[in-house]
Amino acid sequence: MQRPESRHAGAGVLLVGALLAPLALNLPQTSIIVTALCFGLVALGLDVLIGSTGQLSMAHGALYGVGVFTALGLGSRGAPWPMAFAAAIVLSAVVAVIVGLPSLRIRGLQVAIASLAFQLFAQQLPNTYSQVKSAGRTFERPGFLVDETHLYYFGVACTVLVLVLLNRLRSTRGGRSLLAVRDVEARAAAFGIDTGRTKLFAYGVSGAVAGLGGALFALQQASVSDLQPFILRESLLLVAVVVIGGARSAVGILFAAFLLKGLPGLLGTDGNVAFLGDVSQWLPPALALLLVVSVVLQPAGIGGVLRDLNIRLTPKGERLPPRPQPTDAALATARARMLRDVPRPLKERLPVPALLVADQVSVRYGGVTALDALNLEIRRSEIVGLIGANGAGKSTFFNAVSGLAPTTGVIRYRDRDLLLSPPSSRSARGLARTFQEMGLVRSETVRENILLAQTWMADYPMAAGLLALGGSVGTERELRRRADQALELFGLQHLAGERLGDLPYGTMRIVEIASAVASGPDLLLLDEASAGLTPDEAHALGDRFKALRDELGLTLVVIEHHVPLIAATCDYCYCLESGALIAEGTPAEVTAQPRVIESFLGRGTLQPETLRPEEVLA
């Protein structure tokens, strides 16, 4: 991964370079750079959608135009520039949200077509209705921006402000929610994320940044008659700039924008350079070819190349830090207790109140009944095993509880029906789960993923996080503290800054459990937590389950295929087959039933006594 120090150093060098640049440039050249900066700002806005949310907008040229003509229309009619800027930002954001509305209904590529249809419509507007262009009027610059160099510094200040805000977005609730939508949309609700609002938020932020770029352009140009900067070609070029620059790489994107819009002009007014010919002529198709090549060969763009280089320059052994010895005495005892391995004697079910009761719960997908009138109950501080062959309905039951499946019946959780509340509200009610296939974001660090799972606790609005308002700073500090506690509990603190996707599979599974625990649940649903683990790792996992119950007071439901693990850890066990309950009882009782063995292992392949835990685990 890229070390934060090197990133800060790089940003510092760039900023100093940007501040000194006008000394080496004449005024027309400075002006060209300002134009490139406007384009770069719009591209940064687009990256919020492409890079962080996984949505493609092909209308950012038009949104740029919305910003330009709004600022121009107000500014040229005597409105003070801050008002013109604010109006441009707000209107572009609103229009972007409208363009993004279909993303509420569908996840597919068709959402991008809505943006294309908008581009087609918007680019006709200034052609058809000439008043849009505010022709014959000019946007007078305020006194402190008359000089082109001043405007340049103003543009740099705007860009730095945008970068600071977008960086804040990344480290707060909003940014994490965007990534969850990008990578694990179907499961994001389990973290307490309302995916629809998150997407519209992304469109809004993206449009606002594009509007700022537009307002800056309007201020620079004073009046706009050439509509070329807002046509379809520019919208496609903006996508190209983001992809070539590298999604989520601000430096790469600004560089690509400079390459496309700044460099040809700087090389000479006619673009002619010795040996290279007219650069401004051949650069655009060359960049497009670079785009084709980079999509095929290097999907992460220039930013990705930089990151790969950074990884290659880091000696291999240093990439994963060594696991530190436990220093904290309390932690050492906790681990000792975890490792003590005392299987609780199998006994009668504890007579404690139920935490969750499923009453006639059914899930149907069209004609397929995945879960058929299931009745079961999970009592407080139990570890309940859910077993059954593939397709028995185990994960479907989890999906019903977490609101990811079309469910009928009643699921009473702490005496209230869960099905009456939206899926994204359930983590706040003390439900957490893991997924059979990782439900986390691999491109982010372990700590960021833990924070993602705590999204419901971040009770400030997404926009407040962006602007560091509404107590978001204090909340984030508290969440980070909690996240570090959870990492410590699972012995993962030395990996906190590692990219999740770089970790071994078994460790990723542990991180997922840690993230679920970090969200502060009462009821933890673990879907095949031991899948892909070695027998030793699986055994250690069983001890962890018990530690979670005994030390944190959690109630656990575990879906497991690993029968010894069930036998060693579970207080009670349910067995499903084809969506229906076929057995329940202590693990020993359930695994001894012929019907269960038949369902699980096939007829007559194994004697029941083979399944006795003490033998298997010996």
Place this chain on the structure above:
Amino acid sequence: MLGEIVVGLAIGSAYSLLAVAVVLVYSGTGVLSLAMGEIGAFSLYAGLYAHDHGIFGWQPGVFVAGLLAVAGGGVLGLVVERFVMRPLVGRPALDGLVATLAVALFLALTELYLYGLDPFAAPSPVGAGTIEVGGAVLTATELVLFGLAAAVALGLYLFLTRTKFGLATRATTSDPVVARLLGVKVNRVYVFAWGVGGLLSGAAAALLAPINGSLTPFSLTTALLSALAGAVIGGLDSLGGAILGSMLVGVVTGVVGSRFDPAMSAGVVFVAVLATLMIRPRGLFGSPRAAT
């Protein structure tokens, strides 16, 4: 009014050729292609350049130039499939969309580099003759567009439903992995989709440019947007739906565009796309898969 509808239907027919190209590639390979306009435009540029200036001392007539555009579109489609799209098989759908966007951008910017911004005169490959049918004056270009759109629709329908290869195509559409296990040569389906898509793109370019009056870079990609709007309204994986949707968009463009103004017609299309995606994302005739 009748004249406007006829022009709208002619434009709609050209859109429907592009829409069919998009649907073929989408249902054959799962990629939503933005390159289907510029592939045809690029080869039409070459054909028209040969017609105007001659290549190697040979100066083809307008009709041959049009045929060159069609054939060139097919070849270009195959090149794009082999060198850009095939390496992307198995990558996220967004990568495919961005790749085709990149191809469209590259082709259009190369046209700009080679031929400049000045519009290319685009004479109709089938001449400038007109006939009068029931009060409406039809140009030869419009007549050929109607015929071609109908023939393509019928031909592809029969091909996909009546031939073994059509069955293989449909199997690949529904699940490429299973199709491969069943012995379908999936790559051939991809080649077919892009090859035929390219031919259709060339034909659409050759017949639409004369209706627009000229050929400019990005003009066919702009037309493709209307076709995409039509395909979304009709259903992205339904040939019939996409054709009907494109015709609708064409008629709206023809009638609203001349009665009011082009911004109004583009606005109506935008609202229709937005409404379709919000209310019935799969489109009028699409399968539920088209809405995922």
